[in-house]
Amino acid sequence: MGDLTLRxxxxxxxxxxxxAERDPEAxxxxxxxxxxxxxxxxxxDNEELLVFELGGCPVAYARLAGxxxxxxxVEIQTLVVTERDRGIGTxxxxxxxxxxxxxxxxxxxxxxxxxxxxxxxTYARIGCVEEGAMREAWQLPDGSFDSIVxxxxxxxxxxxxxxLRRR
Numbered sequence: 639m640g641d642l643t644l645r646x647x648x649x650x651x652x653x654x655x656x657x658a659e660r661d662p663e664a665x666x667x668x669x670x671x672x673x674x675x676x677x678x679x680x681x682x683d684n685e686e687l688l689v690f691e692l693g694g695c696p697v698a699y700a701r702l703a704g705x706x707x708x709x710x711x712v713e714i715q716t717l718v719v720t721e722r723d724r725g726i727g728t729x730x731x732x733x734x735x736x737x738x739x740x741x742x743x744x745x746x747x748x749x750x751x752x753x754x755x756x757x758x759x760t761y762a763r764i765g766c767v768e769e770g771a772m773r774e775a776w777q778l779p780d781g782s783f784d785s786i787v788x789x790x791x792x793x794x795x796x797x798x799x800x801x802l803r804r805r
Contacts, residue, residue: 642729644737647687647699652676654696655687658718666779667754668716690730697721698730702738710744717748717757727760735764739796747790751776758787765799766791 647655652673659670679685684706690698701716714734719727738746750757752771762768766789774783 641692642697642726642733643691644730644733645689645691647680647689649677649680651687651689651696651699654689655699658696658699658720659716661718661720663722664718667751667757668718688734690726690733692721692726697726700730700734702734710742712738712743712746714746714748722756727757728764731760731764735791735796739793744793745790746796747788749786749788751778752785752787753778758789761789764791765795767795 655676656671656673659665659668676687679687679701684703686702686705688700688702689696690700698717698719698721700714700718703713703715704711714731717727717730717734719730735746747769748761748766749772750761752758769788769790771785771787773785775786776784778784
């Protein structure tokens with residue numbers, strides 16, 4: 639994989655974002671948003687849409703929330719990778735964590751659908767800790783229900799992991 643870059647999304651990126659959300663491998667695990675909701679996020683100080691590029695081409699996007707919270711809790715509401723099995727999701731998550739902890743976040747959290755093994759494995763490998771589950775809170779396309787697993791990382795845990803990687 640080449641150099642992955644991160645930037646704030648602009649209105650011109652919404653076509654990519656909306657196409658990524660409709661990917662059949664991603665859509666069962668995320669809340670697909672209308673264009674108006676994405677536009678609102680671009681104008682909201684408490685939210686941010688990020689685009690990740692490889693060689694100038696978008697390959698992932700993330701939506702963050704809680705940026706203006708006095709509690710310093712940032713939520714990764716959505717992370718969608720369109721180029722899978724290349725380490726992009728892991729690299730993107732590390733970039734988000736580095737950025738947000740560098741900006742003063744105390745806790746960064748996200749959730750994953752219980753059957754989304756790929757996401758849960760990536761989050762755990764990075765060092766996110768499972769906090770619990772909301773039982774049968776997500777309805778899958780086949781009509782069955784799945785749990786939503788809450789995971790997070792604290793600023794001190796991020797600092798410890800970074801220190802270990804330096805050794």
